[in-house]
Amino acid sequence: MANHAISASMDAASPIVKPGFRLVPATIGRPEAPRRVWIECPTFCTVNHAADRQIAVEDVWHSGDMTSLEVPAADGNVELLALARMGLDDYSTDPAVRAPHLFVEDAGTGEGAYLDADAAEQFADNLVAFAAKVREMARACRIPKTGVTLAKVTPLHTRGGAA
Numbered sequence: 001m002a003n004h005a006i007s008a009s010m011d012a013a014s015p016i017v018k019p020g021f022r023l024v025p026a027t028i029g030r031p032e033a034p035r036r037v038w039i040e041c042p043t044f045c046t047v048n049h050a051a052d053r054q055i056a057v058e059d060v061w062h063s064g065d066m067t068s069l070e071v072p073a074a075d076g077n078v079e080l081l082a083l084a085r086m087g088l089d090d091y092s093t094d095p096a097v098r099a100p101h102l103f104v105e106d107a108g109t110g111e112g113a114y115l116d117a118d119a120a121e122q123f124a125d126n127l128v129a130f131a132a133k134v135r136e137m138a139r140a141c142r143i144p145k146t147g148v149t150l151a152k153v154t155p156l157h158t159r160g161g162a163a
C-alpha cells in the first residue's frame with residue numbers, strides 16, 4: 001500500500017536529518033487526495049502529523065506536550081492559570097517562531113508570549129523565585145491563631161508587633 005511506497009522512496013533518498021530532528025510521516029493534501037510525505041520533525045514534537053492532515057507542508061507546525069500551572073480551588077478542583085509548550089513553525093513569518101521556542105499562554109485570556117531559550121530560562125528563574133515567595137507565604141499562613149508559638153515565625157512578623 002502507500003506506506004510501502006513511502007518507505008521505499010525514503011530508503012532511496014537516504015536523507016540526512018539535522019540533530020534534534022527525526023523524519024516522520026505527514027499527511028498532506030486535500031481530503032480527496034491526501035499524500036504521505038516525510039518531514040523533519042523536532043524530537044520534542046508530539047503531534048501525530050500522519051493523523052493531522054494539512055493542505056500543504058507549509059501548514060505543518062510542531063508542538064510539544066503542554067504543561068500547566070494550576071491553582072487549587074476551595075471546592076477541591078483546580079483552576080488553570082497558565083500553560084506552556086515547546087513549538088516550532090518552519091514557515092512562520094516570525095523568525096522567532098521558526099526556531100524552537102517556548103510558548104507561554106495565560107489560561108484566562110488565551111494571550112501568550114513566544115520565548116527563545118534565553119527568555120525561557122529567565123522565565124523559569126522568575127517562576128522559581130515566585131514559588132519560593134509562595135512557599136514562604138504558605139508557611140506564614142500556618143501561624144497559630146493563639147500566638148503562643150509566634151517566636152517560631154518571628155522573621156516573617158518582625159514589624160507587626162508580637163501579641
Ligand SMILES: [Zn+2]
Nearest residue numbers: 041045047062
Ligand atoms: Zn512535529
